[in-house]
Amino acid sequence: MTAPGTEVVRARGISKSFGGAVALRDVSLDLIPGEVHALMGMNGAGKSTLVRILSGAQNADDGVLEIGGTAAGPMTARKARKLGIATVPQRRELVMTLTVAENIMLGDLPTRTSLVRWNLIGKLARQALRDLGIDVDVNALAGDLTVAEQTMVEVAREVRRGGRVLILDEPTACLGAEAAAQIHALVRRLCESGVAVVFISHHISEVLALADRITVLRDGRVVWSGLAKETDETDLVRSMVGRDVVSTRPSRKSDKSVTGLKIESLADGRFIENLTVEVRKGEVVAVLGPAGDAQSRLFDLLSGRRRPERGHLEVAGKRIPFGKVARSLDSGLRCVTGDRRRLGLIPELTVDENLMLARDRLDRRRLHRRDRLARRAAPLRDDYRVVTLSPNPPVGLLSGGNQQKVLLAKWLGTEPVACLLEDPTNGVDIAAMADIHTLVDALATNGVAVLLASSDADEVMRLADRVVVVRDGRAIAEYDIDRITRDELVAVALGGAIS
Amino acid sequence: MTTTLTAPVATRRRVLPRGFAHGGLLLVLVAIVVFAGLRTDSFLSTNNLLNVLRQVSVVAVIAAGLTLLMTAGGMDFSMGGNVAVTTAVAAQMFAHGQSIWLTIVAAILLATVIGLVNGVVVTFTGVAPFVATLATATLLDGVALLVINGLSVSIDDQLSPLGIGKTFGLPHLLIVAIVVLAVIAFVMRYTTFGRDAFAIGGNEDVARLSGINVSRDKLLLYGLAGALSGLAGIMLLARLGASSPGTGGLQLQLTAVAAVVIGGTSLAGGKGTVLGTVLGVLLLGVVANVLNLLQINSYYQQISVGAVLLIAAIANLLQRRRH
Amino acid sequence: MTTTLTAPVATRRRVLPRGFAHGGLLLVLVAIVVFAGLRTDSFLSTNNLLNVLRQVSVVAVIAAGLTLLMTAGGMDFSMGGNVAVTTAVAAQMFAHGQSIWLTIVAAILLATVIGLVNGVVVTFTGVAPFVATLATATLLDGVALLVINGLSVSIDDQLSPLGIGKTFGLPHLLIVAIVVLAVIAFVMRYTTFGRDAFAIGGNEDVARLSGINVSRDKLLLYGLAGALSGLAGIMLLARLGASSPGTGGLQLQLTAVAAVVIGGTSLAGGKGTVLGTVLGVLLLGVVANVLNLLQINSYYQQISVGAVLLIAAIANLLQRRRH
Amino acid sequence: SDDSAAGSSTEKKSVTLGFVNGATTEFHTCLQKAIESEASTEGAKVITANSKQDPAAELSNIEDMISRNVSALIVQTVNVDALKNDIAKAKSANIPIFMTSVITSDTTDILGAVVVDLKALGALDAGWIAKDAGSAEVEAGVIAGAPGAASDLMSAGFTGALPANVKVVANQPGMFNRAKAQDVAENMIQAHPDLKYAFVANEDMAFGAYQAFQAAGKDVKIVTANGTDAGLAAVKDGKFSATVANSATDIGQLAVKNTLTLLNEGQADKIANIKISLITKDNLSEAPKYCLA
Numbered sequence A: 001m002t003a004p005g006t007e008v009v010r011a012r013g014i015s016k017s018f019g020g021a022v023a024l025r026d027v028s029l030d031l032i033p034g035e036v037h038a039l040m041g042m043n044g045a046g047k048s049t050l051v052r053i054l055s056g057a058q059n060a061d062d063g064v065l066e067i068g069g070t071a072a073g074p075m076t077a078r079k080a081r082k083l084g085i086a087t088v089p090q091r092r093e094l095v096m097t098l099t100v101a102e103n104i105m106l107g108d109l110p111t112r113t114s115l116v117r118w119n120l121i122g123k124l125a126r127q128a129l130r131d132l133g134i135d136v137d138v139n140a141l142a143g144d145l146t147v148a149e150q151t152m153v154e155v156a157r158e159v160r161r162g163g164r165v166l167i168l169d170e171p172t173a174c175l176g177a178e179a180a181a182q183i184h185a186l187v188r189r190l191c192e193s194g195v196a197v198v199f200i201s202h203h204i205s206e207v208l209a210l211a212d213r214i215t216v217l218r219d220g221r222v223v224w225s226g227l228a229k230e231t232d233e234t235d236l237v238r239s240m241v242g243r244d245v246v247s248t249r250p251s252r253k254s255d256k257s258v259t260g261l262k263i264e265s266l267a268d269g270r271f272i273e274n275l276t277v278e279v280r281k282g283e284v285v286a287v288l289g290p291a292g293d294a295q296s297r298l299f300d301l302l303s304g305r306r307r308p309e310r311g312h313l314e315v316a317g318k319r320i321p322f323g324k325v326a327r328s329l330d331s332g333l334r335c336v337t338g339d340r341r342r343l344g345l346i347p348e349l350t351v352d353e354n355l356m357l358a359r360d361r362l363d364r365r366r367l368h369r370r371d372r373l374a375r376r377a378a379p380l381r382d383d384y385r386v387v388t389l390s391p392n393p394p395v396g397l398l399s400g401g402n403q404q405k406v407l408l409a410k411w412l413g414t415e416p417v418a419c420l421l422e423d424p425t426n427g428v429d430i431a432a433m434a435d436i437h438t439l440v441d442a443l444a445t446n447g448v449a450v451l452l453a454s455s456d457a458d459e460v461m462r463l464a465d466r467v468v469v470v471r472d473g474r475a476i477a478e479y480d481i482d483r484i485t486r487d488e489l490v491a492v493a494l495g496g497a498i499s
Numbered sequence B, C: 001m002t003t004t005l006t007a008p009v010a011t012r013r014r015v016l017p018r019g020f021a022h023g024g025l026l027l028v029l030v031a032i033v034v035f036a037g038l039r040t041d042s043f044l045s046t047n048n049l050l051n052v053l054r055q056v057s058v059v060a061v062i063a064a065g066l067t068l069l070m071t072a073g074g075m076d077f078s079m080g081g082n083v084a085v086t087t088a089v090a091a092q093m094f095a096h097g098q099s100i101w102l103t104i105v106a107a108i109l110l111a112t113v114i115g116l117v118n119g120v121v122v123t124f125t126g127v128a129p130f131v132a133t134l135a136t137a138t139l140l141d142g143v144a145l146l147v148i149n150g151l152s153v154s155i156d157d158q159l160s161p162l163g164i165g166k167t168f169g170l171p172h173l174l175i176v177a178i179v180v181l182a183v184i185a186f187v188m189r190y191t192t193f194g195r196d197a198f199a200i201g202g203n204e205d206v207a208r209l210s211g212i213n214v215s216r217d218k219l220l221l222y223g224l225a226g227a228l229s230g231l232a233g234i235m236l237l238a239r240l241g242a243s244s245p246g247t248g249g250l251q252l253q254l255t256a257v258a259a260v261v262i263g264g265t266s267l268a269g270g271k272g273t274v275l276g277t278v279l280g281v282l283l284l285g286v287v288a289n290v291l292n293l294l295q296i297n298s299y300y301q302q303i304s305v306g307a308v309l310l311i312a313a314i315a316n317l318l319q320r321r322r323h
Numbered sequence D: 001s002d003d004s005a006a007g008s009s010t011e012k013k014s015v016t017l018g019f020v021n022g023a024t025t026e027f028h029t030c031l032q033k034a035i036e037s038e039a040s041t042e043g044a045k046v047i048t049a050n051s052k053q054d055p056a057a058e059l060s061n062i063e064d065m066i067s068r069n070v071s072a073l074i075v076q077t078v079n080v081d082a083l084k085n086d087i088a089k090a091k092s093a094n095i096p097i098f099m100t101s102v103i104t105s106d107t108t109d110i111l112g113a114v115v116v117d118l119k120a121l122g123a124l125d126a127g128w129i130a131k132d133a134g135s136a137e138v139e140a141g142v143i144a145g146a147p148g149a150a151s152d153l154m155s156a157g158f159t160g161a162l163p164a165n166v167k168v169v170a171n172q173p174g175m176f177n178r179a180k181a182q183d184v185a186e187n188m189i190q191a192h193p194d195l196k197y198a199f200v201a202n203e204d205m206a207f208g209a210y211q212a213f214q215a216a217g218k219d220v221k222i223v224t225a226n227g228t229d230a231g232l233a234a235v236k237d238g239k240f241s242a243t244v245a246n247s248a249t250d251i252g253q254l255a256v257k258n259t260l261t262l263l264n265e266g267q268a269d270k271i272a273n274i275k276i277s278l279i280t281k282d283n284l285s286e287a288p289k290y291c292l293a
C-alpha cells in the first residue's frame, strides 16, 4: 500500500469532449489514502465523466493518470480493477437477470478445481451484505429490487472486491436516511483502513459532514479544490452555481377543503397492507417510512402498471379503476417514477420528444413536426433548465440530473389534477433542486393534490404540508409539518418511535 | 450481444446530413454499381435498371412493413408465409372466376387478419415475436400448399396491367413499391403513430405509462405488416401470373429480413429508417442482377451474396464508428 | 417488444423445483406422447422411440451450442451452413482416401475456425450477431455446394459405427448428443465460463466492468458453436453416409433455433437452460414422428408443426405466468 | 387401428406401401397422386411422408416407415447416395426399397426402380433446337434448377447434344422457383439481347421465363420439360416451342405396379425406363397425362 499522505492517484490535465462539446478541460485531481474526496458541481459539470475516466470506462482525450506513483497509460476497466480502483457508477449497473448473490460475486466467482461453489457464493454474498448491514435476499433477481436496494448491492459488491480506491458516484441520491447513514458509516470505516474514497453527492450537508477534501467542478473545469474544513455551505454553493441559492418554504395559502386524491384500503399483498391516504387539492402530503417500505411501491399501483389486490382510488371525487393507464391519465393523475431509466424516459428518443411524449399523446396529436415540437418543448426546457451540449440530443446522453429534469417536465407540463412524485429531485443539483421545489410549490398553489414519496428528509420538510408515516405497509400516524421537527422526521424514517 | 448506445456516434449523427448514417452501405452499393458498369455494358442500360427495380418491388413492400414493425421492437417472420397464402388464395379465386377487385380486396383482408392473429398472440400472450411468427410461418407455408393443392394455379393475364404494365416508363409494380415506401417513411417521421413505434421499441413500459395505447398500436402494426404482405402477394401474383409451390415463403422472408437489418434497423427495436431499408433492398437486388449478368457460376452466386452482405454490414458500422 | 420481468414471477420461481419453469412445454410434450401412444401402437415401441432419439441427435448437438451462445446474448445463424460445409469437406476427404481420424479432426477444426470468424466479426466490428451470421450462412451454403460440386459424395460405410452402431442398445449418435448436452448443462451451471456467459447476456457492459474478459469469452463461445457444428456435421455424415446438396443448411438451422427458443432461451440473452432446449428438441422430433405415424398428409404436417410450436410457446408462458 | 394391417405383410390383400416423397413441387404432388390412385386400384394401402428436400428428413421418414413395418418402400429420393444407408437399414428389416426417378449406382439391394433418363431429356430439347436453328449461328441460354444432380444432368444432356452452331452463352440457376427463374430470365435477356433459344428445367420456371422475355419484347424460343396441362396448352399457344413429357403419373403408376409385381415375384423390369417424348404443336395428342385430377 502507498504510504499515508502520498497520492495513490494523480490525475493531471484531464480533458474530454464529446463530438466537439467539451465535458472536461484540464482537470487535475489527487486522491490520498484514508481521505474522502468529494466531487461537487451542477448537473452536467463533468463529475461522472471524470470518474468514468478514472475507472477506465471511458478514455480521456488528453492528460495523464498516475496510479501508485507510476504512469498508468491508457486505462481499461480490467486494468483499473487490477490497479485497485473500484467504482459504483451513477447508473445502476447490475446484471438484472442474475441473482443478487451472483451479482455481488460477478467476475470473481469462487471455484474449487475450477467448479463454481454455489454454497460459498451465497455465503460470501450474504456476508458482504451483512457487513454493510443490508437486508436483501441474496437469491432474489437483481431486476426485482428497488433502485435503493440495487445501489446497496452494488456498493456491497465493490466493497467486497476491495482495492485502494473506491469511487461512489451519487450513491445516496435515491437512498433513505437509514441507508444513507449506512453508506456514510461504511465510507468512514474504509477510510480508516487506508482506502481513498471518491464521493459524489449533491447534498451539501452530507458532503461537509463526510469529506476531508472537496473539488468543485463547473462546466468541466475545477473551480475550487481544498480541504472541507476550509469551506462552508455558502462558499460551496457559490463556487458550484456562481450565485447564491435560496430555497425557503413559502406559505401556500389555498383552499384545502376539496379532496384531490384519495387512496383507500390499498393492499398489494406484498408491501402494502391496507393503506389509506387522502390528499386535498393544493396540499402536498409526504408518505414516509423506512427505505423499501410502501412509498416506493405506490408508483406501480397508481400509474396503472400493476393491479393491487384490494383498494379504491379516487381523483377529484371520481373513482379510477386500477390497472388502466389510460383511465388514470384521463383523470388527471400523473405519476412520476423514481426509476427514470426503466420507467421514465426513452433513451434513444431526443430530449424534445421525451418532453412532449405524454403531452402530445394526451392532446391526441396525429402529426409530428419537429420544428413545432421544438417550439412546444422550448418553454419546458427553460422552466426546468434542461442543459444539453448539443441542441437536441437523445435523452440518454444527458447527465443524470438533466434527465431527471426532463422526466419531471414531461409529466408536470401536462396540467395534472393530482400527482405522485417519487424522489423528484433524485440526482439533481442544488440549483435545480430549488427550481423544482419552486415548481412543486406552484403546483400546489394551483390546486394540484401532490403526493410525495421522497426519501430525503430535507425535501419533505421543505415541501410537505402533512406527513403520513407508513410502517409495514400501513399508515400508522399522520403529522402536520409544523408539528414535527426534522430530527423527528428522520427518526420516523429510520423506523424509530415518535413522541 | 447487447450493443450500447455509444454516445459519440449519436451526437454527431445529428450534425451530419441525413442519409450519411448509411454511408458504408451506400459506398458498397456504389462500388458494385461502378464495378458492374465497367464490366458489362448491359448493367447500366435503362431496361436492365428498370428490371432490377421491378424485381425488388415485392421485397421492398414487405421490407417496408417489417421496418416499421421492427422499429417498434416487433418481428414478423411469417410475412413470406403470408405472401404464399395470399397468392395461393387469390390464384384460386381467379381460377374460380371471381372478379379482380373482389379477389384483391379479399386477399389483402385475409392477409391483414393473419397479421392481426400474429399481433394478438404476441401482444396478449407475451410469446417472443420471433418465436410466435416462426411458428405461424411454418403453419402458413403448409396452408399455402394446401390451398393450391401442391399444383401451379395460373391466373392467365388477369393482373398483367399491374404485373407488366408501365406508366411514363415506370413499371406499375415499382410505382406501388415507391408509394408504400414513401407512406411508411412519412408515417415513421411525421405521424404520432410512427413516433409511438419508436417509443414502444425504445422502452415499451415507458411508452405505455406515457399514455400510448401499446396493445392497440402493436395490433395495428402487425395488422399493417399483414396487409402489406397481402399487397406483396398480389404484386407477386401479378408478376408471376401463377401461384405455385414455393412461391413466397421462407426464402422471400429471409431476403426481406436481410434487407431490413442490413439497412440498420435494430432487431431490438427503437431504431430504423426506410432509407436504410431501401438501400438494403437495392443492394440485394443489384447483387443478384450483377451475378446473373456476369454469368457467375451458381455456387459462387450464393457465396458472393453472403460476402457482400457481410462486407456491407461491416462497412456500415465502421463508417458510422469513424465519426 | 420488451417484456418486463414483473417481480412476483421471478421471486416465486426460485421457490419451485427447477425444471418446473418448463411445465407448459412438458405438458404439451406429454399430451402428444399420450395421444400418439393411444392412437398408434408403433409409437411406443422401443425401436420407434430409439429412432426418434437418433433422429434428433444432430439437432440436439447444434441446439446445445446455440443455447450457451444465445444465453450470452449471441446468435449463430450459420451453424446449419457450417454443418453443410463440414459434411461436404469430410465427405470429400473420405473420397480422397484420407483416414477417419484425420478427417474428423480436420472437419471439426475447420468448423471451429468458421465459428471463430463469426466471433471475430461480431466481437470486433460490432455488427449485430444475427446480421453477421445470416450473411455467413448464405456464404457457407454456397461453399458447401462448391465443395461437393453440387453432387452427392458418398462415404460408403466409413462412419457407420457412429452412424448406426449401438452400445447397450443405445445408438452411438444418441450417446454423443447426451454427452454434449450434459457437458453444456454442466458448463452453464458449474463453471465460471458458463456463469460469465449469463452475465454477458444479461448486461455486457457490466460484465466487462466486472473484469470479465468479454471479448475472449465471446470468441470462445462462437468457436465452441463452430466446433459443435463440426461435430454435428460428422454425426450427420455418419447418419446419411453421404454429403449432398441440401444436407444441413438453413432448414437444420431453423429447426435448431426453433428448439432453443421454444425451450425458453431468450433471444435477448441472459436466460437459457439446456433442459428447456432438450424439451424443445424432443417436441419437434416427436411431432414429426407422430405426424408420420398417424399418416397425416404432408401439407397438414407443416400446419401441425406450426400449430404445435405455437401452442407450446403459449402454454410455456401461460404456465409460468400462473405462478 | 390402421397399424394392424401393416403388421401382416405376408397376406397379399393387406399390402401396405410406404411412399417417401422428396419435395412439394408440382412434380412431386402429381407423383404422389398417381401412386395413391394406382395403389387404391390395386387394393393396396399407401402411407406417405415428405422429406422436403432434406436428406436427413428422408432418412428419418424411412426409419419411421420401417418401424411401421410396411411391405415395401417407394422412395422419390432427395439424395441418391444417402439412400445406401437407408437401403441397408430397410434390408435388415426385410423391407424392400423401390426407387423413382433416379437410382443408386449399385442396384443389387433394391427391389426395382422407375427412372427418367434426365440426360436424354435434355438431349431431346437440344435436338429440337438443332433442327429449328438449322445451320445458323445462334445463342442459347439455360435456366437450370437448383444446383444438384438432377438439374446438372438435364443441363449437361442439353448442352452436350447441341450442335456446334448453337452456343450456350448463359447458364444460371432458377432454383426450381418461378419467381427466381423470372428474375434470372429478365437479367439474362439484358446481358444477351440476341438470345434465340432458352432451355428451362421445368415448365413452372418456363412460364416465368416466358413472362420475362415477353416483357423485354424478345422472341426467345423456350424448350422445357414436364408436359403438364398448362405446359401443353402453352405449347399449343406457341408460348413454348417444345416440351419433353416425363409424366409424373406414368412414373407413379408404373412404380406401384412394378413394386407389387416384384413383391409377388412376378415378371417386371427391375429398372424400368419411363418413356419420354418430345412434344411440339404437331404431336400434342401424344402427350401422356401428367397429373391426375
Ligand SMILES: Nc1ncnc2c1ncn2[C@@H]1O[C@H](COP(=O)(O)OP(=O)(O)OP(=O)(O)O)[C@@H](O)[C@H]1O
Residues within 6 Å of the ligand: A018, A023, A041, A042, A043, A044, A045, A046, A047, A048, A049, A050, A090, A387, A388, A389, A397, A398, A399, A400, A401, A402, A427, A429, B006, B007, B008, B011
Ligand atoms: N457519452 C456522452 N456523449 C455525449 N455527451 C455526454 C456523454 N456523457 C456525458 N456527456 C455530457 O457531458 C456533460 C458532463 O456529464 P456528466 O455526466 O459528467 O455530468 P455530472 O457532473 O455527472 O452531472 P450529474 O450531476 O447530472 O450526474 C453533460 O453535459 C453530458 O450531457
Ligand SMILES: Nc1ncnc2c1ncn2[C@@H]1O[C@H](COP(=O)(O)OP(=O)(O)OP(=O)(O)O)[C@@H](O)[C@H]1O
Residues within 6 Å of the ligand: A048, A049, A089, A090, A091, A092, A147, A170, A171, A173, A174, A338, A339, A340, A341, A342, A396, A398, A399, A400, A401, A403, A426, A427
Ligand atoms: N434505475 C434508476 N432509477 C432511478 N434512479 C437511478 C437509477 N439508476 C441510477 N439512478 C440515480 O439517478 C441518478 C443518475 O443516474 P443515471 O443513470 O440517469 O445517470 P447518468 O448521468 O445517465 O449516468 P452517468 O452519469 O454515469 O452517465 C443518480 O443519482 C443515480 O443514483
Ligand SMILES: [Mg+2]
Residues within 6 Å of the ligand: A047, A048, A049, A090, A169, A399, A400
Ligand atoms: Mg453524474
Ligand SMILES: [Mg+2]
Residues within 6 Å of the ligand: A048, A090, A398, A399, A400, A401
Ligand atoms: Mg451523470
